[in-house]
Amino acid sequence: MGWSYRKSIKLGPFRLNLSRGGVGHSWGNRLFRVTRTADGRRTVSVNLPGGFHWRKTTSRRS
Known part of the structure; x- marks a missing residue:
């Protein structure tokens, strides 16, 4: 397993x-x-009360 880095x-x-x-x-x-x-992907997320959620991911631009 290699090294990774993530900061928000x-x-x-x-x-x-x-x-x-x-x-x-x-x-x-x-x-x-x-x-x-x-890497250019775009994700739209909608989270509703009660555990309902919707997520749409589009591929990166060419």
Whole structure:
């Protein structure tokens, strides 16, 4: 198993994610969040009370 690195910096509703693969960012709150990963994928998450959630991930841009 190799080494990995991950650091998350919160700035209000905005979050900067640092990892070995690069820099990603996300914004939102517990109910709704949009994330862009270091490799370019984009994820939209919706979390509802009672354990219901929906997540959609799109592939990176060409």
